[in-house]
Amino acid sequence: MQNYESKLVESSKKLSDIMISDIGDDPERFLEMYRLAVRDEYPLSMRAGGIIAKIANKHVCTVQKLIPEIIEILPSIKVEGVKRGFLKMLIELPLEIDEDLSGQLADLAFEWISDSKQAIAIRAYSMDIIYNFSLKYHEIVPEFIAVLDEVGRNGSAGLKQRCRKMIDQLKMKLPDY
Numbered sequence: 605m606q607n608y609e610s611k612l613v614e615s616s617k618k619l620s621d622i623m624i625s626d627i628g629d630d631p632e633r634f635l636e637m638y639r640l641a642v643r644d645e646y647p648l649s650m651r652a653g654g655i656i657a658k659i660a661n662k663h664v665c666t667v668q669k670l671i672p673e674i675i676e677i678l679p680s681i682k683v684e685g686v687k688r689g690f691l692k693m694l695i696e697l698p699l700e701i702d703e704d705l706s707g708q709l710a711d712l713a714f715e716w717i718s719d720s721k722q723a724i725a726i727r728a729y730s731m732d733i734i735y736n737f738s739l740k741y742h743e744i745v746p747e748f749i750a751v752l753d754e755v756g757r758n759g760s761a762g763l764k765q766r767c768r769k770m771i772d773q774l775k776m777k778l779p780d781y
Contacts, residue, residue, distance in 0.1 A: 608637055612651040623655050631666045634659070638670065641686050642677060650685030657689030664697055671701055675709050684723050691729035695736065710737050710744065717751055724763065727755070731770055738774060745774060745781040 606626065612619070627633040640652035660667050674690050681687045694709065701709070713730035716722045722730075731752070738745045749771055756767035774781060 606633055606636055608633075608652065609640055609648060612640070612648055615647065615651055615654075620651075620655055620658070624659050627655070627659060629662055631663060634663045634666055641689070642673075642681075644681055644683050644686065646683045649683045653683065653686035653689035657692045660693040660697060667693060667697055668700055671699065672705055675701070675705055675712075678709075679712060684726065688723070688725050688729065691726065691733065695729060695732045699736075706737065706741075710734060710741075713737075714747070714751060717755060720758070724760065727759075727763065728766055731766065735770055735773070739777060742778060742781070745778055749774065749781065 608623065611623065623637070627637060634656070637652050637656055641649050641656050643649050671694070674694070678687065678690060681690070699706075710733070713733040716730040717727050717734065719727070734744065734748050734751075738748050752767040752771050756764045756771075759767065
């Protein structure tokens, strides 16, 4: 046990780099940092979540085992930085999950895309999740395009642009839609 809780006293890049180096390839240390992230206590969890998101690619096997839990707790996470970090992991790592978990994550992502109270980053990462799913599950493409159209009409300038680009990407990759 590394007692990372007492070490995460600030959000500096220097401290983050030290923690990342300390965790290295050790799955137990990674899990210790993960447990701090899911405590949902600001700012500690935000700092731990940021570190987890940065090194998840070194711990793919460990993260794969955690994905069902992450998807289960995502709706209840209140610390935005943790939510954002977990969504980023789910986008960047190869997802090996069953259809039930895929459906649960897709439902949540669709909900967050449409929720104007969600932070822009949460909405954008949710779009990326649905985009990735749409490449595998083509049947969700019409609903996704409809949601993107709606968000594009009512969102910020940045969201409008992102929605347009995502629709263009979908049409290029999946011309039947």
